[in-house]
Amino acid sequence: MSKDKKRADLDEKFQQLRSMTNSTSANKASILVKASNHIRKLKDKIEKLNQELGSTSTYPNTENEHQQDSFPKVNVETLENMFTVNVESEQNCPGLLLTIIQVFEELGLDVLNAEAACNDGFELAAQGVWNEGAESLDAEIVKQVVIEAIRKWMSGTASP
Structure with missing residues (x-):
């Protein structure tokens, strides 16, 4: 893979991160910080939902x-x-x-x-x-x- 292709792929990934986190920054470090915070919030939300559910199982518990x-x-x-x-x-x-x-x-x-x-x-x-x-x-x-x-x-x- 050429250097230009790798750079274009990396820029595309940063653009995806930027859009997923609603970031307006062009600074890659800022985008990464915002993405990291977004991931942490999502993990917290998942943990909270799992606690509310009392189980991480995705299938119903059935007796027969x-x-x-x-x-x-x-x-x-x-x-x-x-x-x-x-x-x-x-x-x-x-x-x-x-x-x-x-x-x-x-x-x-x-x-x-x-x-x-x-x-x-x-x-x-x-x-x-x-x-x-x-x-x-x-x-x-x-x-x-x-x-x-x-x-x-x-x-x-x-x-x-």
């Missing part, structure tokens, strides 16, 4: 196979400031949509488009962006929080 089969499937994808959340269940889930929307609000997510079906089961496909000023989270963290909300909803402890 039937219960495991009936637990809704959750898939979360993020790309920069956008997110997509899909939840599917073969069973009807009255009240689950409201529970999940409340989770979105708590995480600072603005839903731009959502499709839900509750006829023969439950399906939710939601797309949106992070609220202005809210820090974006890793897809796995969002998934954990949604799964924990579903657990609470299933046990009847979710707040309507």
Whole structure:
């Protein structure tokens, strides 16, 4: 790899860091400091969410196979400031949509488009962006929080 190519790649990486941290500085040291602080804040947020969840597990604790089969499937994808959340269940889930929307609000997510079906089961496909000023989270963290909300909803402890 040529020296110019390496420099261009490095400059591109700094530009990505700069945009991810909303840095206005052109100084590489300042960009690195801001990125480091951003990473620390995200780690703190992850730790706090894990403490609130009481577990770092991303899968529901189930006591039997039937219960495991009936637990809704959750898939979360993020790309920069956008997110997509899909939840599917073969069973009807009255009240689950409201529970999940409340989770979105708590995480600072603005839903731009959502499709839900509750006829023969439950399906939710939601797309949106992070609220202005809210820090974006890793897809796995969002998934954990949604799964924990579903657990609470299933046990009847979710707040309507």
